[in-house]
Amino acid sequence: MRNRRVIIATIVGAVFACVAMTGSAFAGNTYKLAISLAITGPTSDAGNPYSKGVGDYVKYVNDNKILGDDKVDCMIRDDAYKTDVTKRNFEEFLDEGIVLYMNYSTGSTLALKKDFDEEKIAVLPASYHAGNLLDSNYILLPIPSYSSQVIGLAEYVANNHKDGKAKVAMFIHPSAFGRGPVEDLEKAIAAGLNIEIVEVVEHGKDLDNTAMIKRLQSKGVQYVVCHTVQSPVATFIKDAKRLGVSASNFGEAGKMTFLGAHYTGGNDLIALAGDAAENFFWTTGFMLTSVPGEGTDFQLKLAKTYGRDDKLANSHNYTSGIMVAQVAVETIRRALANGKAVTKASLYEELLAMNGDNSYDPKTTTGPVTFSKTDHEGVDKLQLYRASGGVFKGEGAAFVPEYVSKIK
């Protein structure tokens, strides 16, 4: 009797052991990614949808077994746009053993630049500041830098302006984020770009820009290139419309045509400025849901799957979040496909090999993502959009700014 019990117990134990071992053999690995961004606080209007883009895509990858049995664990932390908090979050991520990091603000990306190099970890920031790349090996911009965007807009002005040299004013954020592209645009002008910068305005928190608009008008400014966030641009263009100086088509004589880089435009600008946003020219490296395509269809499907509202589903910040997560997951997939262990080093290697035939097209961007040892700007092409009828519509084909390579 006693022997029988021992035998039964042994068999049950063996079965449990086999099940447990089989389970662990098929459990797969979990790769840790992380992002620290402004879910609350300043710029959270961009950070919040961005975080949801990252989160939803990672959920999609795990739910649809894009990496087979392997999973991605992406830690998303709010830093309320404070560099000290970003630093704290980054320390936590390192303790958790992340293999790739996605950062957010320009300030924190610049502040942590040395840490990224020291830790030898690839970083995909939401800040496209060209200065991020200076003296840094591990920061990789997902789309063209702000400098490239501003030069691209200036080229569009130079190519489409009639009657001699275009008089341009720059309307920028009072920080390194805003100031960065000015110097590069000046270099492009020195290299032959046919525009004249009449004035560079660092905006404050003005609720009325009448005096500034009148001043710019008296200086003969016909184009305003904005590089800041949406709300000051909305105030500016609403005032311009009120004063009757907004151009109804590109380059209308005696009026001002407004153009802006990535963080100035999108649906949020239209929501803030209403019909004053009409005829606003905006450039970014992302596809918009107002211009249907494979990537935007996927974005809308993803948003629907995870119960997101229309506003979020159509936000280009949601697209940006999806895109960085796409790049991160694709890098992991490639490392696995090449038989490498997924580590900080192997992912960095894979990112730098993402060029030529190995470039990656996430379909959510205006062109493929390419990185190499010398090229740390992912997508090279920009798309110009124009606000018309309350939505941004594509204006011509995606383009690569010509003067960017000339000033390097």
Next chain:
Amino acid sequence: MATNRWLATGNFFSTYKEEQRIFLTNIDRLTIWSLIAALYAWPLIFQMSNKNMLVIDSILVAVVAVIGLNMVTGFAGLISIGHAAFVGVGAYTAALLAASWGESHAILTHAWPLVILFSGLVGAVIGGFVGLPAMRLKHLYLAIATLSFQMIFTWTINFMTLFNQGQTMPLPRVFWLTGKVVRKDHYFFWYFVILTVIVMSGFAVRNLMRTRYGRCLIAVRDNDRAADAMGMHPGFTKVYAFALAGFFAGMAGAMHAYLFRGAGIESFSLHQSISYLAMAIVGGLGTLSGSFFGPAAIQFLDLQVENLSAWAGTILGSSMNLATALRPLTFGLVIVLFLIFEPRGIANWWRITRSYFKLWPFRY
């Protein structure tokens, strides 16, 4: 004459010197030294993550800064709304040295205690200069003068290329007897450094308040005309209070810069000045212990609200920016509640607790 140095009960002071003892009883002495020993020992026993160590280090840096604020606002009664700017002066002093000499300069990497001390001295000079209007101004007018300094500081840093237009100016990792302090030990190392500065500062302030120079701060706060009549110089005292505040703030700033490996304007904003003021109020203005309790309480609260608003941010729609409002709302509410219900701050709870034990075995 006291016959029992262990209990306060039944002991009476017969000289002023006795009354000014740092430790009134041996229990006091034992408690404080045990507490200090425990503060030094616990990180060696309990393993902390870098993140948590960074949180604790940040609290300690704030303690040094609030000790300074307590000198000027608590002890001398001069409202300062620009204290973060003084902290910033210290941080930017260290950062400027790094920018001028190069990050790997031996003074910055090896003689870092001198850099911290020097930053404190620069803070003291700037503090004394900013304090000059205190010779003529009082109350709200003086508060506005300090606010102006905060504004000027922010503007200067944000626009001058010398200060990298507000973007982070890097500082190097330092060396210790065991070699370069790498990331693994960075926060652990700075915990001991900042704690040592706090212990030294605490004793220095406690001793200062026993001297005529310390007492004259309180005299000027309580009634500057009476202090003048008693032979003190209220104007000089006020300027010197600002210089002292600047010294502690400067040291805190340099340690903050070393801790975070850089100085950026964001950490020294008006909002941070208000936070320091809140720490001093919640801790207890005009008390040394309040300088320890306030930063710990406010930063702990801030962390909890941060978690709460992050959680709210993930469940609330992006258009409802309610999560963003949670932080300032909670912060303001705590200050208002303290001002209404416990204007003497957490230090008063500590005082009551100590009194209870001091009078033991009699009832409080």
